[in-house]
Each structure stands twice: as structure tokens, then as C-alpha cells.
Amino acid sequence: MSEIALSVKGLTKQIRSKKIVDNVSFEVKKGEIFGLLGPNGAGKTTIIRMIVSLIKRTSGEVYISGKSLDEDFKGAMNEIGAIVENPEFYSYMTGYQNLVHYKRMSRKEIPEEKIMEVAGLVKLEGALKQKVKTYSLGMRQRLGVAQAILHSPFLLVLDEPTNGLDPQGIREFRDYLRTLAASGVSVLVSSHLLSEMELMCDRYAIIEKGKLIHIETMEETTGIQNNSLRDIIFTTDNSAMAIQAIEKQFDFAVSTMDSSRITVSAAYEDAAKINETLVKSGCKVYEIAFEKKTLEERFLELTNHGEEVENK
Template sequence: MANSALEVQALSKRIGNKLIVDGVSFQIQKGEIFGLLGPNGAGKTTIIRMIVSLINRTGGKVFIDGTDIDSNFSEAMNKLGAIVENPEFYKYMTGYQNLKHYARMSLSPISQERIDEIVKLVDLENAIHQKVKTYSLGMRQRLGVAQALLHNPSIIILDEPTNGLDPQGIREFRQHLRTLADQGIAVLISSHLLSEIELMCDRYVIIEKGKLIHSASIHEGNDVEQEQLREVIFTVNSSETAIKLLKNLSISNVVKKSEQSIMLMLPYEEIAKINAHLVKNEIAISEITVTRKTLEDRFIEITNQQEEMAVK
């Protein structure tokens, strides 16, 4: 637990006879961006609300930077920053005035220098003295991150932080999160936008019907896939000649995609051998495209497997 910014152990939540969250456990390391994934209604927000103590837990433990929130609540919460739902500010005040207001409510003193440092970190220097009502959604999100960082937490928790942002805003937000992680701050992001999580996160877990059903590194699946068949498209000068050549080698699973492209299902390590053989036999290759499973592909595959297991 020494390097863990957050650890949850067997977290559960029951409402009436319904188990909303069922024994969820995971750890987040310092300097790591961690994704909490799942369809809407899977229990992600309930997990976050229990971590930040907005709702009571039915069972389980939460440790923030090694501190048990049950035995030392104030110390633990002082190591955590969070944005649950959309960040709310006084719109008639400037961004700076809002931050000063939140700084005054902190358990420990927050200096003028710290506020200026955070404003620079989230790239709001040019707008911080404007009224919040003039801010775009992306600027308000960054101001929310600034507010969450004021007291120098070990981890910040963001629930669906890119909702409503345009592509440019999402990209900028992603870059700011990586800057935070590079400074040793852990980030927990809850989202159902898998393409964004794939670009943002280092590791992720999948929550399905309140249960943690999968945990992995973002890049872990690609290493496994190297042992499996991959769809490989070769762009060549003559697909007919290439197919005939490969069939002479008893490679029969060749599909003609066009006059200049063929598709094969190959183990990863066989791609270079096929390429070398084609070139040796004077087939000009201008491109090789290897498909890989996206996080969305893996998510659907894993959740479908869970449904099949439930039926059985």
C-alpha cells in the first residue's frame, strides 16, 4: 500500500434488497491515470460517491494515501480532490475569486503562491480574472481541476469529466491530466467513453452490474494478441500474382480485397516472413496494415463473455 494513492477493499453498497456494488477492490498508484469503466448504471458513480463519502458504504474499506477514511476521516479527505458531476462555481465571480473562496475553506492554509501555481498548471492564466459566466465548458472543467488541486492532494477523482466537451476541449483536458500524472498525482476517471479512456489512461477496470469483471493495463491486451491470429492487409502491385504465390506455399486463407490488396489471418510473428517471401518473389509491397483490438473491442468481448457465463 506504500505507493498507493488510493486503495479500495471489498467495497459494497446495498439499497433495500438490491446489491448495487458487489465487493469491488482495486489500487491506484501515484502518478497513474486509472479508468473506471462500465455502461451507464453499472455502479461507477456509486463507487466514487462511496470513496469520497457522499454516501455510506454497506461494506468495505477505503484508504487514501495509506490513510483509512474510517479511522482518520479529515486527514484522508485532505489528501483527495474530486469533481463529481459538473463543477459548480459562483458565475458572477472571477475564476480567481472562486479559487480564493475555496482556499479559505481548506483545513490547511493555502498560499497565494499555491493558487498561482495551480492556475498556471491548468493553463488558465489568461482567463483567471474573468467572470466564470464567460468561461467555456472546457475552461470550467479546468477551473474545477484547479479547485480540486488547491490543497495538494495525492489523488483527484473525476466522474465523467469530458461530458459536453468538444474534441479540442477533450484533447486539451487529456494533456492536462497527463501533466498532473507526470508530477506524481494519481487520477481516477470514471467514464463510458472508451475511446477517450484508451488515450488517457495507464490502467483500467471494468464494472458490470456492480461487479469488477476485468482489470488490465491499457497496452496489456496488445501483448496477448501477438500470440493470436491478426487480420493483415498487404497492399501490392498485383493481388492475383500474390495470391497465386502464397497458395503455392499452401497458404490458403488469402482473400482478395481489391486489385492491389490481399487480406490474411496470421500470427503476429508470421507477418515479417510473408512480407519477405513476397518481396523475394518480386511482389512490390507499398503498405502493410495490421488491425488490433481497441479498448472498445475488448470491452464488448469481456462483457459479452460475462453475459454468456450468466446464462449458463
């Protein structure tokens, strides 16, 4: 198996003279959760539909686990599990019967015990004998994931998978994806919920007006880099004394938040030096906190249409 689950090269979709998706290229690694972000109408769903062959590509190549969609369509598609929009089931049948039906349709040989294995993974084993019409929306989404991974795909593709879920359901769904990724399954997910994508993804790409404008790891966005300036908040017993001590020793930008807190713009590694200076100057330091940039802030920096994205 390839260490690259998905490779997209020059993906383009053109309708008449308009390019809906324009020369998009990226890779998803094995065991990685990769997010597609972008304003409404940016082309995210079109990209996903081309990857899973629901619509034709104008140009470009797609490789699933090293297999080309053009040269080995069946082999490549066998490595994909997908939920595009809301998963559909036979509501008069039980969850178990729906999974058995899908098992029979699969090109891959699926052992009977795999049904209970995937049901356990998404925590539906206790509800498999219930008819799907009695399932909540969250349970249907979980059954959709169980169906999508029943044939042990290398890549799971999800388009807005948390639509309609309550906060608890969203959190559970996020945990399921993390469990899948830990087992080696790669996940490509598109969503407009930036706060959830921040908690869910390892890396993300931003799509704007059909073009890929940025790829970055979530750690690069929200983590603390040693050589980057961050606002460091020091809580002390005396803000004025603390500022005086820092300005005497360093050339950092310092501002007062209130009588006990100050903000210093410095690198991560400078925090220890500042703390040492404050203590030697007679200041009591009660807390050191780092202001972290959010995915929403980074998204708004890089796009012109961030206001169109709903962030709940």
C-alpha cells in the same frame, strides 16, 4: 508516499435487498490514469461517491495513499481532489477569487503562488480576473480541475468530467490529465465515452450490474502482442501472386481485400517473415498495416449491455 494511490477492497453498497455495488476491489498506481467503464446504471458513480465519502459504504475498505478512510479519515481525504458531476462556483466572483476562497477552506497550508501554478497548468492564467459567469463550460471544467488539485492531492477522482465539452475542449482536458499524471498525480476517471477513455487511460476496469468483471491495460486491449494473432494487411502490386506465395510457404489464413491488398491472420513477429517471402517471390510490398482492436470492441466482447453505452 505510497506507490499505490488508491486501494479499494470489497467495496459494497446495498439498498434493502439489492446490491448496487457488489464486492468490488481494485488499485490505482501512482501517476496512473485508471478508467471505470460500464453501462448506465452499472454502479460506477456509486463507487466514486463511496470513495470520496459522499455516500456510506455498506461494507469494504478504501485506502488513499495508504491511509484508511475508517482509521484516518481526515488524512485520507486530504489526499483526494474530486469533481463529481459539474463543478460549482460563485459565478459573481472571478476565477482567482474562487480559488482563494477554496484555499482558505483547505485543511492543508497552500502557498499563494500555488494558485497561479495550477491556473497555468490548466491554461487559465489569462482568465483568472474574469468573473466565472463569463466562463465557457470548458473553462469551468478547467477551473474545477484547478480547484481539485490546489491542495496537491495524491489522487484526482473525476466522474464524467467531459460532459458538455466540445471536441476541442475534450482534447485539451485529456492533455491536462496526461500532464497531471506525468507529474505523479493519479487519476480515477469514469466516463461513457469509450473513444476518449481509449486515448486517456493507462488501465481500466469494467463494471457490470455492480460487479467488477474485468481489469486490463489499454496496451493489452489495443496494442499488438507478439504472441497474439492479428489481421495484417499487406498492400502489394498483385494480390493473387501474394496469396500464392504465402500459401506455398505458410499455413496462415489469407483473404483478398481487393486487387492490391490482402489480409493475413498471423502474429506480430510473423510480419517480417511474410514480407521477406513476398519480396523473394517478386511481389512489391508498398505497405504493412496491423488491424487493432478498439476499446469499444473489447467492451462489447465483455459485456451484455454494450448497446446502452453512448460512444461519440
